[in-house]
Amino acid sequence: MSTSLEPQTPTPATAAASSAKAQPIGDRVFAGLATGAGTLILLVLAGVAAFLLAEGVPALVAPAGDLPGGNGFIAFAWPLLFGTLLAATIALVVATPFAVAVALFISHYAPRRIAQGLGYVMDLLAAIPSLVYGLWGVTVLAPATVPSAQWLADNLGFIPLFAGPASTTGRTMLVAGLVLAVMILPIISAVSREVFLQTPRLHEEAALALGATRWEMIKMAVLPFGRSGIISGAMLGLGRALGETIAVALIISGLGIVTFNIIGNQNSLTIAANIALDFPESSGLAVNALIASGLVLFVVTFLVNAFARYIINRRSEFSGAN
Amino acid sequence: MTTSTTRSGATASTKGAPGGRPPAPRRLPPRAAWIVLGVVLAAALLLGLSTGLNIGLLAVGALVLNVVGLYVWARAVEGRRAATDRLVTAVVTSAFVVAMVPLASLLWTVITLGTNRFDLQFFTYSMLGVVGEGGGAYHAITGTLIVTGLAALISVPIGVLAAVYLVEYGRGRLARAITFLVDVMTGIPSIVAGLFAVALFTLAFGPGTRLGIMGAVALSVLMIPVVVRSVEEMLKIVPNELREASYALGVSKWRTIVRVVLRTSVAGIATGITLAIARVIGETAPLLITLGATTGLNLNPFDGRMASLPVFSYYSYTQPGTPPQPGLDRAWAAALVLMLIVMVLSLVARLISRLFSPKIR
Numbered sequence: 001m002s003t004s005l006e007p008q009t010p011t012p013a014t015a016a017a018s019s020a021k022a023q024p025i026g027d028r029v030f031a032g033l034a035t036g037a038g039t040l041i042l043l044v045l046a047g048v049a050a051f052l053l054a055e056g057v058p059a060l061v062a063p064a065g066d067l068p069g070g071n072g073f074i075a076f077a078w079p080l081l082f083g084t085l086l087a088a089t090i091a092l093v094v095a096t097p098f099a100v101a102v103a104l105f106i107s108h109y110a111p112r113r114i115a116q117g118l119g120y121v122m123d124l125l126a127a128i129p130s131l132v133y134g135l136w137g138v139t140v141l142a143p144a145t146v147p148s149a150q151w152l153a154d155n156l157g158f159i160p161l162f163a164g165p166a167s168t169t170g171r172t173m174l175v176a177g178l179v180l181a182v183m184i185l186p187i188i189s190a191v192s193r194e195v196f197l198q199t200p201r202l203h204e205e206a207a208l209a210l211g212a213t214r215w216e217m218i219k220m221a222v223l224p225f226g227r228s229g230i231i232s233g234a235m236l237g238l239g240r241a242l243g244e245t246i247a248v249a250l251i252i253s254g255l256g257i258v259t260f261n262i263i264g265n266q267n268s269l270t271i272a273a274n275i276a277l278d279f280p281e282s283s284g285l286a287v288n289a290l291i292a293s294g295l296v297l298f299v300v301t302f303l304v305n306a307f308a309r310y311i312i313n314r315r316s317e318f319s320g321a322n
Numbered sequence: 323m324t325t326s327t328t329r330s331g332a333t334a335s336t337k338g339a340p341g342g343r344p345p346a347p348r349r350l351p352p353r354a355a356w357i358v359l360g361v362v363l364a365a366a367l368l369l370g371l372s373t374g375l376n377i378g379l380l381a382v383g384a385l386v387l388n389v390v391g392l393y394v395w396a397r398a399v400e401g402r403r404a405a406t407d408r409l410v411t412a413v414v415t416s417a418f419v420v421a422m423v424p425l426a427s428l429l430w431t432v433i434t435l436g437t438n439r440f441d442l443q444f445f446t447y448s449m450l451g452v453v454g455e456g457g458g459a460y461h462a463i464t465g466t467l468i469v470t471g472l473a474a475l476i477s478v479p480i481g482v483l484a485a486v487y488l489v490e491y492g493r494g495r496l497a498r499a500i501t502f503l504v505d506v507m508t509g510i511p512s513i514v515a516g517l518f519a520v521a522l523f524t525l526a527f528g529p530g531t532r533l534g535i536m537g538a539v540a541l542s543v544l545m546i547p548v549v550v551r552s553v554e555e556m557l558k559i560v561p562n563e564l565r566e567a568s569y570a571l572g573v574s575k576w577r578t579i580v581r582v583v584l585r586t587s588v589a590g591i592a593t594g595i596t597l598a599i600a601r602v603i604g605e606t607a608p609l610l611i612t613l614g615a616t617t618g619l620n621l622n623p624f625d626g627r628m629a630s631l632p633v634f635s636y637y638s639y640t641q642p643g644t645p646p647q648p649g650l651d652r653a654w655a656a657a658l659v660l661m662l663i664v665m666v667l668s669l670v671a672r673l674i675s676r677l678f679s680p681k682i683r
Contacts, residue, residue, distance in 0.1 A: 024574050026574060026576050026577070027574050027575050027576045029576075030575070030576035030579065030580075031491055031575075031576070033483055034483045034484070034486045034487035034490070034491055035487055035491060035496075036483070037479070037480045037481075037482075037483030037484040037486075037487060038483075038484045038487040038488065038492065038496065038497070038500045039496070039500075040480055040484070041480070041484050041500055041503065041504060041507070041546060041547075041550070042496075042499065042500060042503060044507075044543060044546070045503050045506075045507055047518070047522070048510070048514065048515070048518045048543065051518055051521035051522050051525065052514070052517060052518060052521055054521060054525065055517075055520075055521040055524060055525070097417070098417050098420065098421045099421075101413070101414045101417030101418055101421070102417065102418050102421050104414050105414050105415060105417070105418040106418075109411060109414055109415060109418075120672070123668070124665060124668055125425055127597075127600050127601065127604075127664050127665075127668050128428070128604070128661060128664065129603075129604025129605070129606065129632060129657075129660050129661065129664060130604070130606065131604065131606045131632050131635055131636060131657060131660065132428065132432055132604075132657050132660065132661050133428065135432075135635070135639060135653065135654065135657055136427070136428040136431050136432065139431065139435075140427060140428075140431050141424070144378075147376075182424045182425065182428070185421060213403055213404060213406070213407035214407055214410075214411070215406055215407040215409075215410040215411070216403070216407070218410075236509065239509040239511075240509070242511065243509070243510070243511020243512065243513065243514065244511070245511070245512060245513040245606070245607035246606040246607050246610070246632075246636060249607075250636070250639065250640070272511055272513045272607065275513050275517070275607075275611070276513060276606075276607050276610055276611070279610070279611045280610065280611065280614070283529065283530065284529075287520075287524075287529065290517075291517050291520070291521060294513065294514050294517040297511055297513070297514060298510070298511070298514045301509055301510065301511055301514070302506060302509075302510075304509070305505070305506045305508075305509035306502075306506055308509075309502065309505045309506060
């Protein structure tokens, strides 16, 4: 949306830059400062990768027995990566339908008068610190899920996800995933809502004029237009869920094992939560191993986010609405 | 939303009359959705009172029954398309309500549990030498303010200048690369930002370093992209005529930017910065691994460990001591303070943009 503004504006920059020789000193200093700040951002991102690599490499090249767990870095990091992906997947699967519904409700169903207020509320919720979500999850949600988890284990135990035996504390991967879902819901729905509201008014009115019901109008005009918005919103939410630390650390005090059982006593742990739990008490090579696992997380989230941005950018170039 | 405008007065006259209006579709009474909801809720209430079933189970059952009942009724009276429309409306609305339940529960929990220790002592005492009851988060609040302030001090100049570069100077590959990477940086996990600061300071000062400034660096990594993004948006909507008028008067480019462009968008920039602060002030993970924790007051970010509100809350919850209740109360009070700070900052940001932004249109 906003990126389209740029090419259309006549560029004062080029006009002024052509008379570079006559530039006063203030101009050159200011241009240098601005360019420097821009470049610094590139350097910081490169620095994040470089410093993590520099501190992570000792763990990658160290003899397998010296690392936590004693079986080398792959054996250390794989269960954590598995747990990260599992928790984020649960969150995404649960949150996306609700987020789309919430976005649709605010953009097309809610009375116009309260719609804007609801938008503000969702934005506020997106800003609540993850620590608060974590405290809520472990205090309220975890005990509340115990009966349901017991029921799932009894009746749907043949599905590997609910193999049981069910945890009696409720501090399970399922609860972690649900808390993450609650956390990323405002993000996904904010992005989706933004795109739904940009649906060309004429498309909507044309559909209604042809006798479509509201749902048919949404199906024919809004959803096709907003599909990339939903996807990119979900990707951004996924990125947040992958990297979420403290909420997961508060809920799961797991062992870092690989298990699909999401309601049991023994749970997978995520990379980020493992760092938060172990880092304060670690020293020496264990720190390097944690930093290396952070590098893995960085790469995964980088790819997810880059993919999301690619979809957003492609849409803004080709959608025709701009 | 009403698909037919020939609702009334059409039924009697049109029977067999050639060229007359088609028979009006039959419609459910107005507020049919509310009627069904009322019936279902009443049934659920009766069932709940008589059998004592689980309230959550009842609510879910009522929700499903409401949607199905409305669909069946509409299907019988109005036909397939209108019934589908009602079905989707009911599903979307129910999904919205269901999605609000955890969020409402969260607010309620934080407020009720947080107010147990939301007293004067909490804001004026540190935890130095406190075992069991009493104590407060004075040291953590000052720590959070210092670290976040430092982070803002680092991020705001860099972020604003980078945004100026992107809007006013940047053309070509470098600008595109920065735009893309700023977007990607927005999604960096906070713990990775913390690890970056740890790795950086480990290389500089040796392992085990814990400093306030480390936390500020970590928060800056998270804050800079947010500042750049919002300031960029604000600079883009400054009308080009203002720049051209300034150039036409012979004002140099940097003075135009500082005096015209930034001056025009100052409210938007303030909003963006406030929101960026609100975003990072609640970060726990990066501070956990960069600041460490203390029980006493430390006002020097360049010397030793520092307490911060989120980390204080985290440790008060995970290591409450014995008996655990005072620790838990402190944890919730800290969480409440944190949430209030974030909310107030967000509201202030909205207020700034509403009160001070120039009227573009």
